[in-house]
Amino acid sequence: MYYDDFGADFGLSGLAETLSSRTNLRLDDPVVLALAAKAAEEDEDDQLGRDVRLLLDSSLPDRTIHAVWLAAARRCFDPVELGSDVRAWLRRISDVCPPRVRERDPIEAMVLDAERPVAAEEELRATVAAEIDRAAAGLEKAVAVTGIVAALHQVVAQVDADLGLRMLLRAAKAYSVPIGMEQYDRLMTIGERLAYPAAAVYEDLNVSWAPIDSSRRDFELGRFGLPILAAVFQGPGWPYVGTVRENIENVTTADSGYVPGSYASVLLEDVQRLLHSTLPDDAVTALWRAASGRWNNTDAFDADGRTWLRQIAEVCREHLENVDPAYTPVVSPARTELAQTVLAEVRQMVPNLTDRTEESGAATLRHAVAALPEVVVAVDPDLGFRLFLQIIGACEITITEGTRTRYKSIAHQLGYGDDHIDERLPPSQA
Incomplete structure (x- = not known):
């Protein structure tokens, strides 16, 4: 071994x-x-x-x-x-x-x-x-x-x-x-x-290397795109890794074993989808804060969601320019055929996600959960599902084996690696 x-x-x-x-x-x-x-x-x-x-x-x-x-x-x-x-x-x-x-x-x-x-x-x-x-x-x-x-x-x-x-x-x-x-x-x-x-x-x-493909989803290490960046900024430890920019760079350059630029391209695609969506600014901010478990946080760097997304996009573009100057960032077509399937799972989990009325920052979390259906239907079911999984994990909500099986089926249809669900969610409860 x-x-x-x-x-x-x-x-x-x-x-x-x-x-x-x-x-x-x-x-x-x-x-x-x-x-x-x-x-x-x-x-x-x-x-x-x-x-x-x-x-x-x-x-x-x-x-x-x-x-x-x-x-x-x-x-x-x-x-x-x-x-x-x-x-x-x-x-x-x-x-x-x-x-x-x-x-x-x-x-x-x-x-x-x-x-x-x-x-x-x-x-x-x-x-x-x-x-x-x-x-x-x-x-x-x-x-x-x-x-x-x-x-x-x-x-x-x-x-x-x-x-x-x-x-x-x-x-x-x-x-x-x-x-x-x-x-x-x-x-x-x-x-x-x-x-x-x-x-x-x-x-x-x-x-x-083959050309960079922002639509790839088969990353063996589980999360990718905006959810893995949210995980980096979750908790009190991220400042010890480096500056805000350095933490973004750690994700954009984490291509180990993949086509150079792969992680930056999928992160940039996620960012572009939200940046150019019709979601209100406060909804974008709430989604990020919920995914990163930062609904109680007072740091200023991500206080405005769209400004924060533009900062991420800049770091992604710089890295992509370095590894492949000929690459032109694109946004792949949304996987709309799975919208209703993902939407049903989001709606079923809403009571568990919003049952935090006494917790500081609960309003931010409720705002994010309310915005998830629009992400699924109007932005991209794939991104909506990954943000949904990330928020479940940030809230430390356990799921049943039946729920895990359904989530894995969706993940498989979206082309995710086999460990995407298990890597993100706590152990199941009977």
């Missing part, structure tokens, strides 16, 4: 990344050994030692191991040039990364064992080998190491498909090998199958 222990690349490919990022600093054998020991001890990277011992115990020729290492490290450190044969160097790495079993809480261990992926090695080898073949032309053209494609194939076929995949990814990143969107999606799927942290696949990968 690599993603439980690592946030990005790890093991031998992670060491290669560390070395290739230190191009202006001295790299000799003692420094590299110290970095390896630090990764194993301080970063608890047990996989580094395992990767090294897999190669040491294999029948791979030294020249093959040498080629794969040079490609992964972008030739920033070559033990052979320093007078060592590659296996002697690996043994020194192994010595500073001894085998060990990480102690875990019994409950944590039980959960990890239950979720740990099972992948047949032969099937995985065939899958990774196919991705090497698809990237072969780019690797041979860009990677300054002779025989890299054949060497990667040998690692996969004779040592370990997992290690071979990570060394393929690291070599492609080191030399900016172009990766098409279809291959990128497959690589992400393989990484997910092996329980990699997503960044181990996408970070620094030179992807030939």
